[in-house]
Amino acid sequence: MTPQEEKNQRYIKAHKRVEDIRKFYKHLFWFVLVNGFFIVRRMHSDFSHGDTLVEVLTDSGNYSFFFWWSIGLVLHGLSVFRFDFFLGKNWEERKVKEYMDQN
Numbered sequence: 001m002t003p004q005e006e007k008n009q010r011y012i013k014a015h016k017r018v019e020d021i022r023k024f025y026k027h028l029f030w031f032v033l034v035n036g037f038f039i040v041r042r043m044h045s046d047f048s049h050g051d052t053l054v055e056v057l058t059d060s061g062n063y064s065f066f067f068w069w070s071i072g073l074v075l076h077g078l079s080v081f082r083f084d085f086f087l088g089k090n091w092e093e094r095k096v097k098e099y100m101d102q103n
Contacts, residue, residue, distance in 0.1 A: 024080040031073050035066040 001009075039062055046056040056062065 020080045024076055027073060027076055031069060
């Protein structure tokens, strides 16, 4: 591989990484915006029903509805910031190199 091809390959990988990070930040933005809206709306409803501030803040029902999205966001963040999971991309690359070295 020529130095120019290697440089192009590195650029493509870097561009893909930046794109993945941008997508994660968009995901995070929508997570905060949508869940913030629903939390505020539920808290407002609790206040209008006569609940105290302590009751509103400690009501787990105000937070539990976005539990699964939180898990998805955490998994997305871990994958973007290179915390490979079982059989992730790095695992594949290591295995390919391992088999190439054996033969």
